Amino acid sequence: MKISQKEEFNKALLTWYHQEKRDLPWRRTSDPYYIWVSEVMLQQTRVDTVIPYYEKFIASFPTMESLAEAEEEHVLKHWEGLGYYSRVRNLQAGVKEVVGNYESKIPRTRAEILNLRGIGPYTAGAVLSIAYGVPEHAVDGNVMRVFSRLFMIEEDIALPKTKKVFEQRVMDVIDETDPSSFNQAIMELGATICTPNPRCLLCPVRDFCTAFEEGKQEELPVKTKKLKKKVMTIHSFAISEPGGKWLLRKRPAQGLLGDFWEFPQIECNPSMDSADALKSATGLVIEQGEAFAQFKHIFSHVTWHVEGYHAVLKDSSPIPEGYRFFSDEELELVPQSKPMSKLLMHLKNN
Template sequence: MRIIEEKDKFCNALISWYNDEKRDLPWRQTSNPYYIWVSEVMLQQTRVDTVIPYYNRFITRYPTMESLANADEDELLKMWEGLGYYSRARNLQSGVREVVEKYDSKVPENRKEISTLKGVGPYTAGAVLSIAFGIPEHAVDGNVMRVLSRLLLIEEDITIPRTKRIFEEVIMELIDQEDPSSFNQGLMELGATICTPRPKCLLCPVRTFCSAFDEGRQDELPVRTRKKKSKIVPVASFAIQNKNGDWLLRKRPKTGLLANLWEFPIIEVKDDRKPIEIFTAEIGLPIKSLSEVIAFKHIFTHITWEMNGYRARLNEEEPVPEGYQFFTKDEVETLPKPVPIIKIWESIKNGGI
């Protein structure tokens, strides 16, 4: 293949384009491995434009690994609020604590050690090693697999985990030894801006090396089996005030979906009963002045919540159910909440509390 035969020309074309056209992103202004680590974790399954303000606030609040290692989890989750996939934040903090305690606050500079850190998979390890330390290591994500599938006409299904090994081996054969940072970031940038699901081939700086372009098959690649439809779960959430105007919330369990985040009472609508009937049976609180404030879908990795959010008041003074407690409006603002609860809360505020 031409790309293999003319590896140096390919690398030069890719890196030159990247240096001229790369987006001005805050994590590209540093070689601090901790900062790059934070950015890579935030960018998993999240758009760049969404990440930028979160990254800037996060680095301002936790400028050192020690400051993140010692951070209160509720505060950390509040900083992460709205980014989703909250296990990323917990794993990041755990991994950083390992570096502080085991490696004297110095991020390991080899794949074997960095890969032992909590939450650091093959991609994150390679990204930090190549970008922060200039070590020629593979960093293969979805964008990179899409680019290489087309460049090399790789027809293996990219949704199969073992397929990633093919791309990792290709990267290690192609990677520029002098500037692995720009090489890896160039592939990422190409996949994010040019070699997108609907490729802009006429703008591509390396199309002369692309086998799929030569054969007119770029729209067929990468090969990807269709995802199974996520399970639809109807749920209802109740924002309940007592006579003092305080709001009833509970902290979710320490493990599982949306772990350790605060929520209004939520019930799963499992049968033909009305949500209020299920709520009364499961939570045991008599409520009044029930009104729906919002309805929406919230998509997780494997399930989709069809959410209906209600506002209500306690019918009378009742014992607080186990695990729940009342908070003032200002206290609710400070609690780390999952996106569905934020949507309900914002709707209530917009309607006037």
């Protein structure tokens, strides 16, 4: 596309958007806080997945004050299953900053809003444009895919520096009369039509698309990086008390699934006896456990082979720091990961 066609392009794009846009909960509001919540949830997460979480979250935390005052564990419970849990911790931290330092008004400039926890270049532009109508770029993977095709940009989008090229291009083309619709329209296009396997015959702006003109839409965007994968074998120990309570431990605050509760577990060396390994890693002393579950769980780049053992604690065993017993009811109040949920499900079925 040529920049000189900007006006016709925007007319075609926005007309299509107003006609075809999906009716999404966060499109029924212009409350900056709600836009913020939706944008954070949408980071690396699909629309269909987000919708029920969004509805429940704003019902429970309808104002920034209510979120700022809430217990983190309670907030986390609303995020359970969404993944990337640091997002919601950062969101709450950011909201606390706004309530405490900005009289509960989300700043209207990129420089200020970028200082808030959890708001990066993308979310800054999204909130500014969608909630306040400020002409700012909001470049994500979607936008890079769409623009790489529209303008035949062949630079590697896996390289961080490449994003600047796209941000500049958005600022060249953005519709100043309706930046909110413009940014959302590009994302809508990327989500529904200009997908990895594009459906160009349905595209409202294919007449402006250089890649389509040259038949290169399938070759773009250029992306080089591939991530290496790790595999780990995890042994989990379901240890119960006579009263029916489970012994759990809290994961370290830092790292994967921080502060989540789970059965005591060890990363296992196949050659080692698992009870010995548990003792040396945690101090817990058990009778030999009985296997009750075996499954695989894939995180983005880590595959866990999980083996669950039902075990009995020796009377003489110490209860190390950070471990405590939970009843089934108590268990429902604390955040837990998918593998933990699966283990509990196996136990219930036995």
